Amino acid sequence: MSPKGPVIILTGTPGTGKSTHAQLLVEESPVPLTHINVGEWVKEKGWFTEFDQEWQSYTVDEDKLLDELEPLVAEGGVILDWHTCEVFPERWADLVVVLRCDHSQLWERLEKRNYALKKIQENNEAEIMQVVLEEARSSYPTEIVVELTSQSMEDLEANVARIVEWIVVWKTERGSDVS
C-alpha cells in the first residue's frame, strides 16, 4: 500500500521548537500529517522501563516504542517529534529536520518550563555542542538532513513554508500513488 504522506523526523534539543513547528505544519501541510510527540507517547503509554527522579527523565523501552510506531510509520503521513533521532530506523525517514536555537534564548525557554538547573545546563551544553545535529547526520543520509534556525516567529513561518514546499515535491514525485 502506498504511503499517504511522508515520514518527517522533527528533532532538536528540548526547547528548540519541535512541537510548535509540528502543530503549525499539521495545519499547513497539503497532505494529512499525524503529529506524534514521542516524549508524551512514551509517558502516556508507559513505553519506558524506569523514571529517573533526579533527572526527571524516562528510560525508554526502545523495542516497545519502535514496535508501536512501525505500523503508523508504514502508513506514512507522520511527524516524529523527539529530542533524539538515532533510535529510528534509517529506512523510516523521508526528511529529518533539526531545529537549532541560540543557547541564551534556549536557556530562557527552558527556565520558563521550570526545568531543574542541571537539566537546563545539560540541554544548553548539548545545543552548544550541536549533539542532536551530529546524531542526525551520523544516522541518516546527509541529503535528507536539514538544519533550521528556530529563534523567531519569522523563522517558524519560513521553516514551515519550506517543509510544506518539500511535501508538495514529495507528493508530485509520487503522483497518483499517494492515497
Ligand SMILES: Nc1ncnc2c1ncn2[C@@H]1O[C@H](COP(=O)(O)OP(=O)(O)O)[C@@H](O)[C@H]1O
Ligand atoms: N521559532 C521560534 N521562535 C520563538 N519562540 C519559539 C520558536 N519555536 C518555539 N518557540 C517557543 O519556545 C518554547 C518551546 O517550544 P516547543 O515547541 O515546546 O519546543 P520543543 O517541542 O522543541 O521542546 C515555547 O514557548 C515556544 O513558544
